[in-house]
Amino acid sequence: MKHRADGRAAAVALALGLMPAGCATRTHLAPVDLAAPGWSVTETAAAWRPRTGAPEFVGELTVAKHSAGSCWVQFSKQGLPVVTAQLATNGWQISSALRAGVFLGRLPPPRALWFQIDGAPPLRPPQPPWHLATNSGNWRLTNDRTGESLEGAFN
Numbered sequence: 001m002k003h004r005a006d007g008r009a010a011a012v013a014l015a016l017g018l019m020p021a022g023c024a025t026r027t028h029l030a031p032v033d034l035a036a037p038g039w040s041v042t043e044t045a046a047a048w049r050p051r052t053g054a055p056e057f058v059g060e061l062t063v064a065k066h067s068a069g070s071c072w073v074q075f076s077k078q079g080l081p082v083v084t085a086q087l088a089t090n091g092w093q094i095s096s097a098l099r100a101g102v103f104l105g106r107l108p109p110p111r112a113l114w115f116q117i118d119g120a121p122p123l124r125p126p127q128p129p130w131h132l133a134t135n136s137g138n139w140r141l142t143n144d145r146t147g148e149s150l151e152g153a154f155n
Helices: 002-021
Strands: 039-049 057-066 071-077 080-088 091-096 099-105 130-135 138-143 149-153
Touching: none
Parallel strands: none
Antiparallel strands: 039 057, 039 149, 057 071, 071 080, 080 091, 091 099, 130 138, 138 149
């Protein structure tokens, strides 16, 4: 049970951290159809640690990029979405199964982990305070201030 409580606490911290950046009057972004033309999808096994001392969640990371510049990222565990982030030309949104609600806003997006990922591995350098390291077929995004990290394998 401790792992579940730690996961909920991490999701609450993530959501609360995004609240000031969002705008309550904005509408949700349109749902993404990954089968539509223009989308390229990458999937890999991944491990997410929400903060220092929190348990590591092992699951699947799906990253989809559209030729027009949109990006959709989902971390799931056993097929159930845990975190879904979407970046479009007109805004961003993020939701988590660990906390009710969707947080959204105008561009630029917050510096949350999920908006640092544009591929698996990430293709562009992450914004501070994020660092990208690669070794032995794996990549790892880390925030030294919070201890949050995401690790995946090269495909």
